[in-house]
Amino acid sequence: MRKSSLFFYSLITELMVLSLLLLYGAIDKNTQQESLQEKAMLVETLQLTDLCLFTEARYTRHLSQADLNTAFQDHPVSLEHFPSGSFTQPSFTGMGSHEQLD
Amino acid sequence: MNSWIEKQRYIIDFTLSSLLRRKVKNIGLLVLYTLIVFILASMMFFTHSIKREAALILKGAPEVVVQKIVAGRHDLMPIEYLDTIKKIRGVATAAPRLWGYYYDNLVKANYTLLVPPTQTTTTNISRTTVVENEPNSQSVDLTKPLYEVNGTKLESGTIIIGNGVARLRQIAKGDYMPFLSFDGNVMNLKVVDTLSAQSELVSSDLLLITEEDFRKLFGIDKQFVTDMTVVVNNPSEMPTVAAKIKKRLPQARPIIRDEILRTYESIFNWRGGMMIVIFSAAVLAFVIFAWDKASGLSAGERREIGILKAVGWETSDVIQMKFWEGAIISLTAFFSGVILAYIHVFFMGSPVFEPALKGWSALYPNFSLTPFVNIEQLTTLFFLTVLPYTVATIVPIWRAATIDPDSAMRFTGD
Structure with a gap:
């Protein structure tokens, strides 16, 4: 395989991994809303x-x-x-x- | 178009072969470059996420906290101040707070002891203004007694502990925890529950205790409280009410919610530069290394340019080759650094920063940050790292590429 092809494949792989991480982050942000809500509620309840x-x-x-x-x-x-x-x-x-x- | 792409691909093929000929030097540069991007990106992700999280969590903090200051230090507050504060126009309600610190000699850790506010502090509040997006205004179940956490009732002789304390002391529900009271007596309090691990960022070192036990432990008279919280009728009038409190009670120090939020907005901002200062040495080393690599062409590289020109390469081809050289190294380092930083901060809990953040404390919360990453952060990082290196490689090459091939080949670098 040509070296330029290898370089582009590795670049595309890195881009895909980063996109997947960002996508996971966006999904995780929604699931972590519950945890954020719990912390915010504790702050409000205990007046922290x-x-x-x-x-x-x-x-x-x-x-x-x-x-x-x-x-x-x-x-x-x-x-x-x-x-x-x-x-x-x-x-x-x-x-x-x-x-x-x- | 196709021929242009094919030409670029040949140039990239040649550039990669050329880079691999100087393997050690270029791999060293790539590793160092990745490390710098990793550290900068980790800093950016960590500080941005913690600020966003603090802003979201602390929206429910007390609107105004009133402390009493004596000789420049925070002092206990007489309970009669409560009536004075309640009489101030604009104040909806006010409530005393009892909290303090306990140093556990056994594990060398500081705990925060807190008496949960009674239900009366949050009921009967009549506001004249309804503020949109008021955090969790509906989420607090007012029918539930606040002395109850997760269905466990807090009674005299019992405590509810934060998850960090449970981890540090290796205790759980049903165990007893000894405390040395102000008069030297030992108080054994039964742990009836632990606060959730999810809430560690706010509750890791918390110990919820009853008012009776709190006063017994610290020897605080019923006439005194630690400080007071105030709810104002119109939230936009918080600074005005705070000023009125200060005028009525000159010894008081009112702290409004905005100030609390600003404190966490400024955290890691200014002397947060401390981390930047430490790592700037590494960045500077990289800049010197990159500049030397990019500008100081070795005799071999000069000869290579000379030969390329002699066999028919044009100046623009040589510049394109060097552009790709910079782009290959910087893009690979950028993406690798950012991916590693993301994993470091959001999956591994920032172990690189932990020793610095932990300081000398024995109790440190275990928390996972919500990934607040946006394109703006990544773009800033890109322009800070990739662009300077790519540009730095092209400028000196342009000078070298325009010289006569014969003299370039004869040049030995002496």
Whole structure:
């Protein structure tokens, strides 16, 4: 078989695999609606405020509820002590009344 | 048209043979290229999906949460604040919340202890405005007591645990879990149920406990609660009501639902760049490697171009050959990288990112993300990876392809 044919076959195979994955994703998204609904219902029923992503410290567990001086204890934009702090952004809302630090 | 296609096929045949002559170098480039696409695509899929999921799940979060701040720290709230808040115009209802953290020394993990809100918090709410697409407004069965989860009633001396806690402690329904209370006594609470594994993204570390046990465990007086949730008559007035609460109770810190949603919208966004910073070193290495490969023609490649021109290839043919060389490598790497990233994020639970996301926590939720992937993401990735490489290979070749074949063949690279 010619090398160009082999290349196109492999490219078509990859495209088909990707399309199948995307198609599966679209179908799975519909089936996962039930799971999403369950999570949303639990949030509403128990009045939860945050995702359980980082449980290493109280202010990373409940990012939206953390004190304004945490999770950025040293400086509003300083790098965090806990690794997960590196994935989050300080809440700038409500910081307007603070002194300009820079 | 057919002759044009046939010509391109011959050029591709020749290009592939030429690439296979420098097997090690080109396979190395392909592997590195695939790895870069894989990492970038994984990042893109993971962050986009988790943001979408957070936005959908947290739509049902409390409209306004009111905390009390003392000396810059979150403090317990006197229950009488509830009446003050209820009297504010625009407030439909307000309810106290009791929740806190418990550090389990045995497994070095933090749990979130929560007293499920009583039914009164969600009943008798009269809104003046009906908001379309209000999440699950009909889904909460108001006739069902909220102290009951999956048909199991939560009573004093019992707890309902999140699936992550059950996994970590290797306990299940019917087992007892010891807690060290504030006065040093041990409280043994019976596990009556576990929250579903499907809900781990929100409930992995949760422990549902009765108010009586919660107060006994932490020694919190009945006069105090952790914070309060507020439901407003008109959801568009949430910021106004929050401002009124702040004015009436200067020590209060109201957090509106929009702020909660914004927190998760901004997650992985800014210093989420942290991951990008780490991987940018790898990207930079790839750029240098690709640039060197694409621009710095070896003596062999120069001679090859010289010979091709001498046997009758035109400059445009040489450029086409190099275009196909770039396209073959970048398209193969792009599709392989994207497929691997999809499998990594949506089928395997992102094991590459897990150590970074886990941080120092002992309890990490097991969750599978809903695949929110769109054409826009794939197009962005395509333009970020495939296009630069293909272009980078053509420009230097154009310079080499226009030189005289005789001097190209004589050039030894010294």
